Amino acid sequence: MAIxxxxxxxxxxxxxxxxxSLIGVFISLASIYVTLAAPFIAAVQVIVYAGAIMVLVxxxxxxxxxxxxxxxxxxxxxxxxxxxxxxAILLAETVFILHSVQTTENRLxxxxxxxxLTHSIGEGLFTRYLLPFxxxxxxxxxxxxGAMSLARxxxxxxxxxxxxxxxxxxxMDIANPSGVQDLxxxxxxxxxxxxxxxxxxxxxxxxxxx
Amino acid sequence: xxxxxxxxHALVLIIAITxxxxxxxxxxxxxxxxxxxVLALIQGRLGPNRVGxxxxxxxxxxxxxxxxxxxxxxxxxxRFVFLLAPMIAVITAIMAIIVYPFGPTITLPFLGTFxxxxxxxxxxxxxxxxxxxxxxxxxxxxxxxxxxxxxxxxGLRSSxxxxxxxxxxxxxxxxxxxxxxxxxxxxxxxxxxxxxxLHWNIIYQPLGFILYLxxxxxxxxxxxxxxxxxxxxxxxxFHTEYSxxxxxxxxxxxxxxxxxxxxxxxxxxxxxxxxPGVAQFPLLGVFYFFAKIVFFLFLYIWLRGTLPRxxxxxxxxxxxxxxxxxxxxxxxxxxxxxYLFT
Numbered sequence: 001m002a003i004x005x006x007x008x009x010x011x012x013x014x015x016x017x018x019x020x021s022l023i024g025v026f027i028s029l030a031s032i033y034v035t036l037a038a039p040f041i042a043a044v045q046v047i048v049y050a051g052a053i054m055v056l057v058x059x060x061x062x063x064x065x066x067x068x069x070x071x072x073x074x075x076x077x078x079x080x081x082x083x084x085x086x087x088a089i090l091l092a093e094t095v096f097i098l099h100s101v102q103t104t105e106n107r108l109x110x111x112x113x114x115x116x117l118t119h120s121i122g123e124g125l126f127t128r129y130l131l132p133f134x135x136x137x138x139x140x141x142x143x144x145x146g147a148m149s150l151a152r153x154x155x156x157x158x159x160x161x162x163x164x165x166x167x168x169x170x171x172m173d174i175a176n177p178s179g180v181q182d183l184x185x186x187x188x189x190x191x192x193x194x195x196x197x198x199x200x201x202x203x204x205x206x207x208x209x210x
Numbered sequence: 211x212x213x214x215x216x217x218x219h220a221l222v223l224i225i226a227i228t229x230x231x232x233x234x235x236x237x238x239x240x241x242x243x244x245x246x247x248v249l250a251l252i253q254g255r256l257g258p259n260r261v262g263x264x265x266x267x268x269x270x271x272x273x274x275x276x277x278x279x280x281x282x283x284x285x286x287x288x289r290f291v292f293l294l295a296p297m298i299a300v301i302t303a304i305m306a307i308i309v310y311p312f313g314p315t316i317t318l319p320f321l322g323t324f325x326x327x328x329x330x331x332x333x334x335x336x337x338x339x340x341x342x343x344x345x346x347x348x349x350x351x352x353x354x355x356x357x358x359x360x361x362x363x364x365g366l367r368s369s370x371x372x373x374x375x376x377x378x379x380x381x382x383x384x385x386x387x388x389x390x391x392x393x394x395x396x397x398x399x400x401x402x403x404x405x406x407x408l409h410w411n412i413i414y415q416p417l418g419f420i421l422y423l424x425x426x427x428x429x430x431x432x433x434x435x436x437x438x439x440x441x442x443x444x445x446x447x448f449h450t451e452y453s454x455x456x457x458x459x460x461x462x463x464x465x466x467x468x469x470x471x472x473x474x475x476x477x478x479x480x481x482x483x484x485x486p487g488v489a490q491f492p493l494l495g496v497f498y499f500f501a502k503i504v505f506f507l508f509l510y511i512w513l514r515g516t517l518p519r520x521x522x523x524x525x526x527x528x529x530x531x532x533x534x535x536x537x538x539x540x541x542x543x544x545x546x547x548x549y550l551f552t
Contacts, residue, residue: 016354043336051343059369062354062362117332118393
């Protein structure tokens, strides 16, 4: 079921279906954890991934409502052989792990049913593995800060640029950012002013439309 | 005893699940009727009192009537998701029931002893939270797949609301977890027995209890937090396009959610099946358990009859700027007291 959901997730064209399939993957993964005697990890998996993160993803998909996305141009064609190579490495690793598990003798510490319980996980996390645990949280903090800074840096316009909504459309359509050397932010109060700065005959454009 | 035999064990489990399911369904019917009668009482009306004695058969009559209706699927809807959504809603609602102990371990003549619960495992509390969090999808997907702008608004509102209040809900329970030192609901109930009710967690966690109650009402989309289905603005919100049995599933899911949330409040804060005389007559515990649930259900209906609805920005402000900091404060206070006095 996990594999079926995973294939469905990659192959679906509708992003919402992909998201639903991903939820299926997470829930099947949680059931695998349960069969491996790790109920705590399973519950956390469902709460964090299926319950919190995917709700946000679906929320965003619903808000944007991208239903009919046109087939994308093959922009990143050079990545295809790389992906195949990566998949081959991953497959080799899986085979190696399966092989080594079968050849080495079983040497799990202590009682096997104890490992997945809340108590032992908490104890391990806050004593023996405290440093990796804290480092992971720092990593997450870095991710948040990075996302914030990326979101702040929007287009070629600086954050202080005051552009009326109509003028922004003008700038994107007509000024052609890739063709123009001088990419100064446009700072105007009105659409007419922006049109004048960009060297566009705004009035005649509007009369043509009308 | 022969309970070690796995087939007999499985049979007992199936019987237990069936009994629990039927009990919950009857409780849903009773709650629907009670809601209509009590609301009528609050608003100075009579309410449904004709079908059966005092109207007891009204929910069943309504059930049959709704079943007979035509099952519509909107032309432009996303069919698969449209069918999937009510199932997710009702299945996740029912799944949470299995961890609650309905009573203490009882001894029956000729049958031996068995506990009045379906499953006991280490992370029962996390399981409940996880199942509840998956339940959001039922409403969100229903709103999206109906291809109706009111439904979409309802779905969006509900996902935003449930994400915001789930945090406060989870954090308000951490105080109890700190006190009891376990996530196992059965053990939490057992720890609250004795001392004439002075061991109930509500006495040590009054702030946590109030926060949980508020967050739980928001989590079940009930008045005054019923913005996803605010009928005066959104027709019926996320289930506008649903008819017949699919509407019934949503309707059931809402009431089952009310019941499970009440069960959680009962087990975590009000001592579950504990009460006077339980030590001598264990079956009394079942009565106490359901009595406490009925109290919470009455509270729900009472609030619905007396409170107006929040505005959406008020709802968000309340969730993030009051409920969440208060829940964190509760955790800090509990941890400090535990550190100082134990």
